[in-house]
Amino acid sequence: MTAPVRTRSSADLIRAEEPVLAHNYHPLPVVVARAEGSWVEDVEGRRYLDLLAGYSALNFGHRHPALIEAAHAQLDRLTLTSRAFHNDRLAEFAARLAALTGLDMVLPMNTGAEAVESGIKVARKWAYDVKGVPADRATIVVAAENFHGRTTTIVSFSTDETARQGFGPFTPGFRIVPYNDLAALEAAVDETTAAVLIEPIQGEAGVIIPDTGYLAGVRELTRREGCLFIADEIQSGLGRTGRTLAVEHESVVPDVLLLGKALGGGIVPVSAVVARRDVLGVLRPGEHGSTFGGNPLSAAVGTAVVELLETGQFQQRAAELGAVLRGGLSALVGRGVVGFRSRGLWAGVDVDPALGSGREVSERLMREGILVKDTHGSTIRLAPPLTITAGELTQALTALEEVLRA
Numbered sequence: 001m002t003a004p005v006r007t008r009s010s011a012d013l014i015r016a017e018e019p020v021l022a023h024n025y026h027p028l029p030v031v032v033a034r035a036e037g038s039w040v041e042d043v044e045g046r047r048y049l050d051l052l053a054g055y056s057a058l059n060f061g062h063r064h065p066a067l068i069e070a071a072h073a074q075l076d077r078l079t080l081t082s083r084a085f086h087n088d089r090l091a092e093f094a095a096r097l098a099a100l101t102g103l104d105m106v107l108p109m110n111t112g113a114e115a116v117e118s119g120i121k122v123a124r125k126w127a128y129d130v131k132g133v134p135a136d137r138a139t140i141v142v143a144a145e146n147f148h149g150r151t152t153t154i155v156s157f158s159t160d161e162t163a164r165q166g167f168g169p170f171t172p173g174f175r176i177v178p179y180n181d182l183a184a185l186e187a188a189v190d191e192t193t194a195a196v197l198i199e200p201i202q203g204e205a206g207v208i209i210p211d212t213g214y215l216a217g218v219r220e221l222t223r224r225e226g227c228l229f230i231a232d233e234i235q236s237g238l239g240r241t242g243r244t245l246a247v248e249h250e251s252v253v254p255d256v257l258l259l260g261k262a263l264g265g266g267i268v269p270v271s272a273v274v275a276r277r278d279v280l281g282v283l284r285p286g287e288h289g290s291t292f293g294g295n296p297l298s299a300a301v302g303t304a305v306v307e308l309l310e311t312g313q314f315q316q317r318a319a320e321l322g323a324v325l326r327g328g329l330s331a332l333v334g335r336g337v338v339g340f341r342s343r344g345l346w347a348g349v350d351v352d353p354a355l356g357s358g359r360e361v362s363e364r365l366m367r368e369g370i371l372v373k374d375t376h377g378s379t380i381r382l383a384p385p386l387t388i389t390a391g392e393l394t395q396a397l398t399a400l401e402e403v404l405r406a
């Protein structure tokens with residue numbers, strides 16, 4: 001028997017992971033031990049501003065008091081029932097989430113990938129039951145450079161070879177077209193098409209914002225062709241872009257909305273398919289499910305998240321501070337930044353490759369007390385908690401300026 005690991009330092013803890021933890025991530029060498037608001041603290045007590053916010057799972061910051069309170073209260077009363085029984089939290093969660101998004105019905109799941117999988121199943125079922133597509137012939141059109149999760153079916157329509165290599169055989173029934181290209185989309189849609197599945201802003205691809213008119217065009221095209229528009233807002237939704245949903249920037253209402261990440265308030269995994277009644281209504285008992293989906297703890301936290309968004313104040317902050325972020329990044333263009341894209345409190349920043357990879361810049365920022373994450377090549381992604389202050393944001397931008405100057 002080996003002695004229990006009693007390591008303490010960051011370096012020791014990182015070393016202790018190596019033999020026992022799957023190597024499917026390459027984290028920055030920081031070991032977080034506690035967090036509050038926009039700040040995290042490592043095991044040595046060093047403090048960092050969190051400008052990743054759990055890929056938008058922490059839109060309300062770490063341990064938002066209202067969310068922690070809702071979770072504590074629920075923990076003390078009821079945590080899990082399974083859907084074999086009703087629980088007293090689920091109706092309110094579904095009703096308020098549907099009202100927030102302007103849709104009718106909610107299918108509660110846990111992780112984002114499960115919401116995407118569920119959306120695909122619902123779209124296929126709708127295609128067979130409502131649209132009349134011949135059995136097993138339904139197609140779903142997706143965009144190149146997409147990120148929708150990591151399951152076997154989802155990587156089947158990824159264009160990222162690292163995500164696919166070695167994981168075949170893949171699920172058929174998907175057509176991939178370039179993002180932000182309505183003509184290509186139109187050419188790919190036919191009578192077998194159940195749905196068009198896209199991210200209104202491609203997050204993992206580097207915060208790629210389509211041209212104005214693209215989302216409205218997808219809406220118009222899918223309506224005209226009689227297929228569903230599924231918007232994956234797992235990362236773009238729930239306040240991040242300055243609106244509740246990123247599709248709102250083009251006044252678009254999709255048929256099916258996929259939510260996750262921030263819906264769990266940074267506490268528990270909560271995801272959902274939200275859709276019109278004539279779409280989600282195709283599911284009958286036994287056809288789909290999840291042991292943990294819609295559990296009372298998730299529903300309580302999810303309801304508290306919806307309650308925060310109902311005030312509109314987080315969306316407004318994201319819009320206002322988004323202007324500060326945009327201004328700060330604009331000032332860095334030509335001074336280490338070759339270009340950037342931003343909407344609300346979300347930015348993809350292309351650093352001059354001569355100054356280092358996105359990973360290297362992220363490591364340098366970490367040493368300055370700022371946590372960010374690279375996406376591809378020399379692009380870093382900024383997605384601070386929507387609770388960040390203007391002062392903290394300016395502090396982060398100053399650190400970025402210094403790192404790029406050094």
Ligand SMILES: *Cc1c(COP(=O)(O)O)cnc(C)c1O
Nearest residue numbers: 111112113147148149232234235
């Ligand atoms: C993160 C993400 C997912 C997958 O969510 P998980 O909870 O990691 O399974 C799906 N779609 C988008 C757009 C995402 O950003």
